[in-house]
Amino acid sequence: MRDAFYISAAVAFVSTLMVIIQKKVVHALLYLIISLLSVAVIFFTLGAPFAAALEVIIYAGAIMVLFVFVVMMLNLGAEAARQEKSWMSPRMWIGPSVLAAILLADMLVLLARGPAFISGGNVVGPKHVGMALFGPYLAGVELASMLLLAGLAGAYHLGRRLKKEELAERETRR
């Protein structure tokens, strides 16, 4: 169990480092997905399979796929398409694939050995999470909802189309 933890922690470390040093944003995103997946495996080894599943579904799944799509859609035009093709060279896939393969092997060994978590049989399932969130941490859930509202309002303002006057101002400042 401990080995599995250290292997996935090492993968998390390497992939996060690669996120930072990549020059192309799409390549960085690929490594970020691996990083999130390895965090999910860490959650699993710690005895929180539900948190691991959420990590995969929400972070690695929904949010990251959204990121990749947005980045892809931002680069429009023939020139950009050719550039994108050069990013997709097979060499780029090797790094993330190897890391993902290590994680997969790690995970398979874990599943084959059967459930024996570091925390010592104390598995945190969906029911525990729900009871904690809507019991002692109810105020925390409410506060987190306010936090999402803040993020939403901020992103809405910063991402909104500029007014004509603002565009003119930006031009004059260039």
Place this chain on the structure above:
Amino acid sequence: MDADTLRALLPLIIISATPVAVMLVLAFYRSHALTVFLVLAGLALSFASLFPASGLLPRMAAGLLVLDHYSFFFMGLMFAATFAVALLSYGYLGRKDIFPDEYYILLLIAAAGSAVIVSSSHFASFFLGLELLSVPLYALISYPRANPRNVEAGIKYLILAGTSSAFLLFGMALVYAELGTMEFPRISTAALFPGTDRNFVLAGVAMIITGIGFKLALVPFHMWTPDVYEGAPAPVAAFVATVSKGAMFALLLRYFTIFDIRRYGSLMLLFTVISIASMFAGNLLALFQNNVKRLLAYSSIAHLGYLLVAFLASGVLAAAAVAFYLAAYFVSTLGAFGVISVLSGKERDADMIDDYMGLAWRSPWLAGIFAAMLLSLAGIPLTAGFIGKFFIAAAGVDSSLWALVIILVINSAIGLFYYLRVIAALYSRRPGALAASPKLPVLGGITLGALSVALLWLGVYPATMLEIIRNTISRFF
């Protein structure tokens, strides 16, 4: 949760409901004046609801928040400061060609975050409150987003706040791993069990201090402050300097009072070094600044250093000194940034000392108010800042922190130089870069007038404030 707890939670509920209400109104009808009116009404209502709720204290709410007179005092201070910031923002944003409305939603959420921080007694609520304060600030700092300087400041704040949150979380994790609890009172008792690894806990606490230090801009975590203050819109800079720092300091005081910092010599030493470094670095770096916002940023670093002297003195007297000093610092800083806000035009903020050359001959009242605010920051008698500094020195002497008190006095003398430099510019005969006679916006003028009255009142007749502090802060000890 019973009805009484809900009633005691009313200030927090109102301050959280107001941004939602403002947002819903915005969906149907956009009017800057109406938005500001709703914001001010919400803030006034949450301030007013502190009084009926204060009879029901102290009590725990939802396991994460502690509602006592201590948190209510600071909540009142935060709401009042946010009220002043909102008033100043109305004129400031009105002069710029931007959509002004989302600004107020973010401002209110940040105020709610500060209220959560001052009433948190659990790592979870502390961290959520901190994020609730930080996330709106990223957008607020870069709000006039056509200006690259604002965006740059916003990104700087985003990266540094993210780093500090990471430190904070890791520290909390270390403390939780060793002690198995995240509640402040239980942490302090669990840390004393014979079996606990003290070094583990101290490492965690040191990382928590790092996270808090970033937010308070204490040396050596102060690098971001001048850049962010310079880039942020003037009212937002006022908010960062007052509400954001004040809430964190209130939490610091609560946490380490419960933790009983005097039992940990290494932590006392750490805070002593940070305090001395903050005082000297803040004052020395401010000496030759030509940008008033940067100057105020460095001065705020020094002020936090002064506050740490009272924090280290620890005890009832010291807590009262911290509360009074924070109130005085809030009034003076809001006033100083308020003058910058009302003078700032559409293109840029009036942030260079040259802009203020000879202001006294064109608008004597405004220059007088600015001078009064700066004198209060410097700690000249008759102003709030003097009484505040006096109490801090008294608290330091009471705990025989002689070295710190002497350094505080030396630093006050150094600080006087750069405040006087700005005042000399205000009253110089040379014409300045600003328009011939700046037109004072009505709301801004009223705000500055009220802040000046508060400044003199705290400075000449501090008994009222001390009575309030005795009835609120001192009960915590």
